[in-house]
Amino acid sequence: MREVVIRKPDDFHLHLRDGDLLKLVAPVAAKHFARALVMPNLDPPVVTMADALNYRERILQSLPGMLSFTPLMTLYLTDNTDAGDVERAIEENVIRAVKLYPAGATTNARHGVTDYTGIGDVLRVLSGAGTPLCVHGEDPDPRTDIFDREGVFITGPLQRIRDAHPDLKIVLEHITTREAVAYVRAHRTRTAATITAHHLVLNRNDILAGGIRPHNYCLPVAKREEHRQTLMAAAVSGDACFFLGTDSAPHDRIRKESSCGCAGIFTSPVTMPLLAGLFEDAGALDRLEAFVAGFGSEFYGLEPNSGTIRLHKTGPYQPPGLIRDQVHTVVVFDPGHPLTWQVET
Ligand code: NCD
Ligand code: ZN
Secondary structure (H helix, E strand, C coil), X not given: CCEEEEECCEEEEECCCCHHHHXXXXXXXXXXXXXXXXXXXXXXXXXXXXXXXXHHHHHHHCCCXXXXXXXXXXXXXXXXXXXXXXHHHHHCCCEEEEEXXXXXXXXXXXXXXXXXXXXXXXXXXXHHHCCCEEECCCCCCCCCCHHHHHHHHHHHHXXXXXXXXXXXXXXXXXXXXXXXXXXXXXXXXXXXXXXXXXXXXXXXXXXXXXXXXXXXXXXXXXCCHHHHHHHHXXXXXXXXXXXXXXXXXXXXXXXXXXXXXXXXXXXXXXXXXHHHHHXXXXXXXXXXXXXXXXXXXXXXXXXXXXXXXXXXXXXXXXXXXXXXCCCCEEEECCCCCCEEEEEEC
C-alpha cells in the first residue's frame, strides 16, 4: 500500500450554492479542503461587501462544528459595481478576489459584464491592492461556436484587459484549451490559471459520443483529446501558474437530466482521489502537493495551510454515485474508471 501525506489542499474555484443545497455540499468540500475560493454566482448574485459578509456567515453556519474550513469570498462584477465598496471589502479582508462573468456566459451570469470599458475603476482598485480578477474566459456571443468561446475571449477581451491593466493579477478560470495554456505561460508574471479535475479526464466524446451524458457537461465545455492532454501536461508540469480550482458545481439531478440540462459537474467528493491517481499515472505524485496546496495560495498571497491529509492507495472502487437530503439529489462526477486512492479523514 502506498501512502502520500500532503498539505491540506485549497480549492481556488468552488460553487457552494445556498439554502439546503449549501448545507448538503459544504461539509463535503470541507472534508478534503482547508479553504476554498467561493464563487458568487448565486441568484441574486453576491455583489456587495455586505452580500459577501452575509453569505460567508451562511456558509460557516452550514458546517458542523468539527469541520474547520475557511471560505475565501469573492464579489460578482457587474456593470454597476461600486469600486469604493470593492476597495473597502479588500481593506477589511472580506474578499480575496472579484469574479468577472461575461454577461450570459454561464449559470447565473445574466448580471455579468456587458461593457468592459465600464469596469476600469474596479480593475484599478484590484491592481493597486494586488487582488486577483478571476475570469470566466468565454465569449458569450451566441454566434461564436461553443468550442471556440475560450479562444475568442482570450484574443479579444482578455488581451484588452491585460493591455489596459499590465499590473492586474488575473486568474483565467477552469481552462480547457492549448491556447489558454500557452497564453497563461506567456503572461505568467501576473497571470495564472485554475484547472479542474474533470477537464483532466474528459474530452468532448465523453459528453456526446454513444449518447448524451449530461453529468459530463459543464462550461467551459470539454474540448478535443489533444487539449485534454495539454491540460494534463500543464497540471503536472510543476509550473506555478497552474493550480487547482475544482469548479465543483452541484445541480439537482432533475435539472441536469433534462431536455435543456444545465452546466456544472459536482466533483468535490472525488477530486483528491482522482487527482492522486492521475498524478501517479503521470509519474508526478511528488508534484501533487504544489498543484493543490502550494501554487494557488502563493498567487493569492496567502500562507500555505498548516494541516495535512493522508492519501492511501486502495483496491479499485466506484465513486460514491450521489449525495442527497430530503430535497436535493446531486450526482457525483464519475470519471469513467474506478478510483484507486482514498483520503483518510
Ligand atoms: C457553474 C455553475 O453551475 O455555477 N457551471 C459550470 O458549468 N462550470 C458556473 C461556471 O463556473 O461556469
Ligand atoms: Zn465555476
